[in-house]
Amino acid sequence: MISTGTFERQWMDDYLDLLNYARQIGDNAWQQEIINTMNDAKHRMEQESLERRREELWQQFDAINAKMLELYRQLRETENASIAERLSEEVWELKTRRIEIGRQLYAIR
Template identity: 35%
Template structure:
């Protein structure tokens, strides 16, 4: 779906570019070229933003699962299987935190350019 939106944006800019050319407005054509050059950057930022949303959703789900397992462990503190599941989920949560931080850092870096 995002690819279709980008395709439409490019076509729209090309139409405007041609219109500006028919009006012999060179300055407007240059502005349109500048906007078209920014399209790939905007697409990358949208994709990274979607990626962060997916990572954050998984992070919240893992937190919910960990909380549920803690409640189960409260009822059955000797259950090694539950402790193992909590440990694996905590490791996954740490990985997601690092991944989210890395993507956010890249987004900030790209937006400052």
Template identity: 35%
Template sequence: MDSLTQTWVNDYLDLYNYARTIEDLEWAEDILRKLQDQKDALLEEERKAILLRELLTSYDRINKQLIDIFSKLRVASEGYQTESLQEQWFKLKLMRIDVSRKILQYK
């Protein structure tokens, strides 16, 4: 939680305590709802950040595999070996496109 968010939460907790002290239960409940909404928003933001990191890691892994296959293709001499490598390369390219689309959704 960043300092601005933490300050906001602390301020609202202070307001909640004050509302309870003056026995304004409606106001106290409203404050609790706002805190709950903020918590849900923060959790959603964190979930998206985790997914984005996982997608970026997956993208990097796919790129490394593509480079490895490309290196193997350059030295491959037999037809069936070349075909197999090309199939793997094509599947990885499709996977990378799919991951790229998902990354763009979370940015």
């Protein structure tokens, strides 16, 4: 299966070839149409890339929440102080990571 990045590069290369051909034959209208298509596609590809990144971040955020719930459950059940301390440290690290992901999500909204 061809990757998205490879497909996008191949598509852009093909359109650059078309643009070069349109220039060679002097078809200005076709050149402008190709340029507009390439600009639209570039914008669309950037938006799709941002959406994929946003989805990845939300999946990470949800996974962290699930892990935190499990750690909190373990904290409630444990009577061992050293285990409780280790679990608390893990929760703290996950909270920090969740904040970082939240900032990344805010930045790409």
